[in-house]
Each structure stands twice: as C-alpha cells, then as structure tokens.
Amino acid sequence: MSVRILAALLLAASLPRSAEASHGKTDVVTLVNGDRITAEIKGLDRGKLTVKTDAAGTIGIEWNKVRRVESPASYEVELTSGARLLGTLHSPADGQVHIADATNPVTVPLEEVFQIVPIEAGFWQRLDGSISFGYSYTQSDNRSQYSIDASTVRRTPKFVTRASYNSLLTQQTGQDRQTRNTGTVVLERLLGPRWFAAVLSQLSENEELGLNLRTVVASGIGRNLVTTPHTLVGMLGGVAYTHEAYTDSPRQTRAEAVLGLQWDWFVFGNNDTTLDLNVVNYYALNGENRYRTELNGTFSRKLFKDFTVGTTVIESFDSKPPSAQRRNDLSVSVTVGWTF
Numbered sequence: 001m002s003v004r005i006l007a008a009l010l011l012a013a014s015l016p017r018s019a020e021a022s023h024g025k026t027d028v029v030t031l032v033n034g035d036r037i038t039a040e041i042k043g044l045d046r047g048k049l050t051v052k053t054d055a056a057g058t059i060g061i062e063w064n065k066v067r068r069v070e071s072p073a074s075y076e077v078e079l080t081s082g083a084r085l086l087g088t089l090h091s092p093a094d095g096q097v098h099i100a101d102a103t104n105p106v107t108v109p110l111e112e113v114f115q116i117v118p119i120e121a122g123f124w125q126r127l128d129g130s131i132s133f134g135y136s137y138t139q140s141d142n143r144s145q146y147s148i149d150a151s152t153v154r155r156t157p158k159f160v161t162r163a164s165y166n167s168l169l170t171q172q173t174g175q176d177r178q179t180r181n182t183g184t185v186v187l188e189r190l191l192g193p194r195w196f197a198a199v200l201s202q203l204s205e206n207e208e209l210g211l212n213l214r215t216v217v218a219s220g221i222g223r224n225l226v227t228t229p230h231t232l233v234g235m236l237g238g239v240a241y242t243h244e245a246y247t248d249s250p251r252q253t254r255a256e257a258v259l260g261l262q263w264d265w266f267v268f269g270n271n272d273t274t275l276d277l278n279v280v281n282y283y284a285l286n287g288e289n290r291y292r293t294e295l296n297g298t299f300s301r302k303l304f305k306d307f308t309v310g311t312t313v314i315e316s317f318d319s320k321p322p323s324a325q326r327r328n329d330l331s332v333s334v335t336v337g338w339t340f
Contacts, residue, residue: 025054029061030068030091037061041071041089044116045128046266046274047229062268063229066110067094075099076157078115079108080227082193086119086157114227117155127154132300132310132337142173147333149298149312160188160196166296166314168331170208180206180329194224198236206316210247210325216282217241218258230267236260240282249322256282256292272302290320300337308337 029037029051039051042058049061049069068091077085077099087100098107129152136145151164163185170178182204188196202216220238240256260280267273277297284290293315300310312335317328 025052027051027069027071027073027089029066029070031061031065032067033065041069041073041075041116041118043118044113046264046268048268048272049116060268063110063113067091069097069110074119076115076117076119077113078227080112080114080229082195082224082227084157084190084193089116111229114229115155117157119157127152128340129153130300130308130337130339132308132312132335134312134333134335136333144171145169145331145333146171147312147331147335149335149337158190160190162186162188166312168314168333178207180204180208180331188222194227196222196224198222198238200240206329208326208329209316209318209321210249212245212247214245215243218256220258220260222260230265232262232264234262236262239285242282246322246325249325254288255285257285258282272308273300275299288320290318292319293317300335303336306339308339310335310337 025038025040027039027041029039029041029049031037037051037053039053042050042052044050044063047063049063049066050058051061052058069089070091071089074086074088077087077089079085085099085101085104085106087102087105090098090100092098092107095110096107097110097113099105129150131148131150134145134147134149137143146169148165148167150166151162154161163183165183166181168180182202184200184202186198186200188198190196198220200216200218202214202218204214204216205211218238218240220236222234222236224232224234226233236258237260238258240258242252242254242256244252246252258280260278263275263277265275275298278295280294282292282294295313295315295317297313298310300308302308312333313331315328315330319327321327
C-alpha cells in the first residue's frame with residue numbers, strides 16, 4: 001500500500017509539464033510601487049500570484065503588492081464570500097478588478113479575491129503539492145526515526161481532489177522496527193458559495209498501536225467558514241464505514257459519525273510560511289461509546305527556491321482500543337521538503 005501511494009505522488013511531481021495550456025504573455029500586472037509586469041498569469045493561491053515572464057521565468061508576487069491586473073484570458077475566480085465567477089480580468093481603478101462573468105459580471109476590491117485558476121489550465125498546471133523527509137536519533141537508546149510526508153491537490157471549476165501519504169519508521173537496537181503508514185484520498189464536489197460535498201477513503205496501519213489495517217470510507221457535507229488571502233478555515237460533517245484488524249483481536253466493522261476541522265494559515269514574502277492543521281473525529285454509532293481522533297499538523301518555512309524546513313505533528317487517539325493495545329501514538333519530526 002505505502003509503496004504504491006508514494007510512487008504515484010512522486011510520479012505526479014516529476015513528470016514533465018510540456019502539455020500545459022498557454023495563452024501567451026499578454027497579461028499585465030501593476031504593482032503598488034508602480035512597476036508593470038507583462039507576463040502570463042498562472043494563478044492565485046494562498047495569497048501568492050504566480051506569473052510567467054520572459055526575463056525572469058516563473059515568479060511569485062504577494063497579492064497585497066498588486067494594484068491592477070489585466071488579462072484577456074478566462075479564469076475561474078473565487079471570492080472570499082465563496083462566490084465563483086468565470087471571465088476575463090480588468091482593473092477599472094487601483095485596487096479593483098472586474099470579472100467579466102457571462103451571467104454575473106462584477107467589480108470587486110482585490111482583497112476580496114481568494115483564488116484565481118486559468119480555465120485553459122492543463123492537468124499539471126492545476127496540480128500543487130509537497131514532499132518532505134525527516135530524521136531523528138536518540139543516542140541514549142540508539143533509536144532512529146525516519147519520516148516521509150507527501151501531499152498533492154488538484155483543482156478544477158467543479159472538483160477538488162486531495163491525496164496525502166505519511167509514513168514513520170522507528171528502529172531501535174534489540175527491538176523489532178515499528179512502522180506507521182496512512183494514505184488518504186479526498187474528492188470534493190463544489191456546491192454553492194463555500195459549500196462542498198466530499199468523499200474520503202483512507203488506508204492506515206500502525207504497529208505501535210497493534211493496528212494491522214484500518215479501512216475508512218466516508219462521505220459528508222462541508223463548508224469553508226473563513227476564506228481570506230492568508231487564512232482558510234473549513235468544517236466537514238458526515239458518516240463513515242470503518243473496518244479494523246488488530247493483532248490478536250477479532251476484526252471489527254462499524255458505522256461512525258465524522259466531524260472534521262481544517263485550518264490553513266499562510267504568509268508569503270522573502271520566507272514563505274505556512275501552518276496546516278487537520279483534525280478529524282470519529283464517533284461510533286453502535287452504542288459502544290467509543291471515539292477516535294486523527295490530528296495532522298505541519299508548520300513549514302521556505303529556505304530558498306522551492307525548498308522548505310518544517311515540523312510535523314501527528315497524533316492518533318482511540319478511547320477504547322482492543323484489550324492490551326495503547327490508546328494513542330504521538331510523533332513530532334523536523335523535516336526538509338520540496339514544494340511543486
């Protein structure tokens with residue numbers, strides 16, 4: 001399981017991007033200092049406008065440093081209100097942008113624009129992600145830990161697909177090595193402003209907790225509560241089907257209620273900084289008064305170009321695990337990574 005998921009993510013990151021669509025460098029971005037940049041707008045995400053120029057290649061510009069934006073190409077534009085529009089871009093005045101949507105053309109302040117995606121964007125241009133590696137060593141007990149975290153997101157006007165994989169390997173003299181692997185795929189169908197429907201599938205194992213395999217399939221309805229150029233807060237509620245196989249315990253199958261929270265915070269400048277926190281709670285619906293919590297938090301800061309340094313915290317908690325098994329497993333790792 002873990003090898004196939006990791007290989008797919010690495011393949012997606014490494015394949016050439018020659019098939020991307022392009023409308024040419026006909027767009028104009030005017031900065032607050034008066035500089036005008038003629039380029040091709042590749043998109044706006046997490047407060048950073050990405051453009052491709054002839055002289056400097058692909059560069060990122062902080063959105064709050066932009067005064068005007070002009071493009072004859074069509075874009076999908078998401079506002080902080082959650083509204084989604086399709087059209088060309090034109091700035092009638094400083095600090096404003098007009099989106100020429102066929103049914104609802106509007107002029108809004110630039111700070112109300114949350115995301116911009118080219119309609120003509122090919123598969124690879126809509127793909128973003130990261131991969132990071134961590135290592136720690138404790139001399140007192142000769143213990144080593146290796147970690148891998150990878151994630152990718154692909155956005156279209158109707159769907160958002162997210163895939164993630166994390167792995168932890170622990171080796172200690174005189175003891176068997178312990179592994180933990182989790183692979184998750186989430187498909188979101190965008191509905192009205194800020195609303196979405198989601199389907200989640202997850203496979204996980206954790207030898208530290210005696211968990212040989214857990215399979216989760218869940219669906220629900222979510223809403224983005226806060227969308228600003230620097231913050232995204234979302235919630236999800238639904239139901240899940242869970243199948244578990246623990247060491248020396250009978251297999252278990254049950255229905256669970258699901259409540260999830262996502263908080264992303266990001267600041268761009270000379271050293272891009274991001275904080276991603278995801279917490280998902282599962283509540284058993286078979287009357288056994290059992291709940292589980294899965295937490296994944298990542299803090300990262302850009303070193304240079306697309307390379308980052310960061311910290312990852314992962315916690316798995318089960319209020320009623322099978323007899324003789326631990327209730328939780330917490331790991332903290334320092335990582336070096338790459339974004340694409």
